[in-house]
Amino acid sequence: METDILVIGGGPAGMSAAITADRAGARVILVDESFSLGGQLRQQTQHFAPLPGSEEKVRGTALGNDLIKKLEASKVKILKKHIMIGSYRNENIGVTDGEKTFAIQSQKNIIAPGAAEKAKIFPGWTIPGVMTAGAAQILINRERVLPGKNAVMLGSNDYSLEVARQLKACGVTIKAIVEDKEQMISSDMELLHDMKNVPVYLNSTIESATGKEELNKVVVKTPAGLYEMEADLICIANGFDPIIEPFEIMGCNLAYHKELGGWLPEYNVYFQTSNPSCYIAGNAAGITTIGPVLLTGEIAAIGALEELGFMEQEEAEAQRKELWKELAEIEKRENEKTFRARSELIEGFHQKIGMAFPEEFNMVNGGAHNG
Amino acid sequence: MDKSTIVCRCEEINIDEIETAIKNGAETFDDIKRLTRCGMGPCQSKTCFYPVNEIIAEYTGMPLNEVSLPRLRMPLKMVRMSTLAQDSEGSNVVSVFGESVEDGES
Amino acid sequence: MQITEHPVLDKKFNEEVIFYFNNQSLKAKKGQTVAAALMANSIRKLGASRKLNKARGVFCANGRCTSCFVTINGLEHVLSCTTLVEEGMRVSSNESDPDVRGESNGN
Numbered sequence: 001m002e003t004d005i006l007v008i009g010g011g012p013a014g015m016s017a018a019i020t021a022d023r024a025g026a027r028v029i030l031v032d033e034s035f036s037l038g039g040q041l042r043q044q045t046q047h048f049a050p051l052p053g054s055e056e057k058v059r060g061t062a063l064g065n066d067l068i069k070k071l072e073a074s075k076v077k078i079l080k081k082h083i084m085i086g087s088y089r090n091e092n093i094g095v096t097d098g099e100k101t102f103a104i105q106s107q108k109n110i111i112a113p114g115a116a117e118k119a120k121i122f123p124g125w126t127i128p129g130v131m132t133a134g135a136a137q138i139l140i141n142r143e144r145v146l147p148g149k150n151a152v153m154l155g156s157n158d159y160s161l162e163v164a165r166q167l168k169a170c171g172v173t174i175k176a177i178v179e180d181k182e183q184m185i186s187s188d189m190e191l192l193h194d195m196k197n198v199p200v201y202l203n204s205t206i207e208s209a210t211g212k213e214e215l216n217k218v219v220v221k222t223p224a225g226l227y228e229m230e231a232d233l234i235c236i237a238n239g240f241d242p243i244i245e246p247f248e249i250m251g252c253n254l255a256y257h258k259e260l261g262g263w264l265p266e267y268n269v270y271f272q273t274s275n276p277s278c279y280i281a282g283n284a285a286g287i288t289t290i291g292p293v294l295l296t297g298e299i300a301a302i303g304a305l306e307e308l309g310f311m312e313q314e315e316a317e318a319q320r321k322e323l324w325k326e327l328a329e330i331e332k333r334e335n336e337k338t339f340r341a342r343s344e345l346i347e348g349f350h351q352k353i354g355m356a357f358p359e360e361f362n363m364v365n366g367g368a369h370n371g
Numbered sequence: 372m373d374k375s376t377i378v379c380r381c382e383e384i385n386i387d388e389i390e391t392a393i394k395n396g397a398e399t400f401d402d403i404k405r406l407t408r409c410g411m412g413p414c415q416s417k418t419c420f421y422p423v424n425e426i427i428a429e430y431t432g433m434p435l436n437e438v439s440l441p442r443l444r445m446p447l448k449m450v451r452m453s454t455l456a457q458d459s460e461g462s463n464v465v466s467v468f469g470e471s472v473e474d475g476e477s
Numbered sequence: 478m479q480i481t482e483h484p485v486l487d488k489k490f491n492e493e494v495i496f497y498f499n500n501q502s503l504k505a506k507k508g509q510t511v512a513a514a515l516m517a518n519s520i521r522k523l524g525a526s527r528k529l530n531k532a533r534g535v536f537c538a539n540g541r542c543t544s545c546f547v548t549i550n551g552l553e554h555v556l557s558c559t560t561l562v563e564e565g566m567r568v569s570s571n572e573s574d575p576d577v578r579g580e581s582n583g584n
Binding site for chain 1: 490
């Protein structure tokens, strides 16, 4: 199979990249391992704002459906239930549909595998009933199944409280929020308000999670002693880390940036990694919010389009400048530390490879880049 | 934490086994993997990689960004031998394994 | 347990299918994954770990952790969280590794 641009991942970033690339006339193949497109938007019933070009709040599931419609109306060749298993020496990408394995030859790849939830270990974390917060959200919103009746949330970040709120709306009792830090991580007033009747244990950990074949008892270790509670669900919300395997196998250099989620590929202002054939987009390029996720997909696509001659340099520069401006605006507003870390990663990579900063980046980055 | 707590879910390697490997000289995830099978199960360290590196960092005092990543190999996700072997004349299984060997990445 | 009235989302599944888990006949919604179909029937233990033979179930629900392995129509080690349930599907729990070096295998 042959194409101009291969997009790995059918979540918001991958779909955004594929739609942008298709619009400019490139032949695009999009590969996603699931039986449906949308990635994690499929279970995100929470509202998101701002989005690129809009301050209006949109439900994640609705945003996902909108992108899927646009993608399905395009000429992009969509390969669902296809898994990237690696790359060949000639940089063709190996893909399997579970029946056969084949190679896809592409000029450029835009890799948008997203993020994975970081595990947090405690005695009994392998027992059925202990799962990631994301798994619980998938079960209630995508699968319409209750993962349990009495839940303990481990972690107090925004995502933990968001999932707790959604579980509660489905009838699950939130027995406790357990946080090992000395204060709640989330500072979202709305979420904190919704959780105001839930016991919060700070400076606390899960001492044990037990049950014969399924979870039924949780012991929380707090500074005031051990608390035992009946619960059949523990949701681990320990943050996300970028999925790096496709980049590793493509030989992309990795770097560690705590604020961006941990290890991730280095990339330049075009969202191109150290492997010139591989662009990066979405949460794999640093854990962020939905606005920047969509914008990184567009910026990566424009870089690939420009390199392949589907877009004139002038046009690409103009579009990129606008997209970067918006990315900076949204990300600085929503999580300034993330934007700073992203800028540092990009700056470091440019210095390392001796690549000049294009004007558009100096503009949006302002003081963060001192040469 | 109880040292018998599982870290690698697939191969069921606990904290004690990982710390013992570190005591015996392991400095990286891959060292621990070779000594214990940690990270060698079906998920290929996708779940335990951060917890294991955190244990290494804590035990050795090394910052997390200096604890190296586990070496990744194809296939990135579980795939059946029959699937890899299917249609092998189309340069599939031959090039996957052939090229790995040629590259000296045994 | 199945959620019949979702607080914010429209009804998604209409068609019902019958499948089997460890030879027991169960109902599921067409469009659900095998893992969810089992949880809808209050089955959360999907298998046993390979070494210590401990109960395992859904952990990541995203096809990464392999904690949700089951056997489907005779094929072992299938990710139940990313496989859609089908009419007549025969699912069984993932038991610990077979003893391939045992006497029954001529060793």
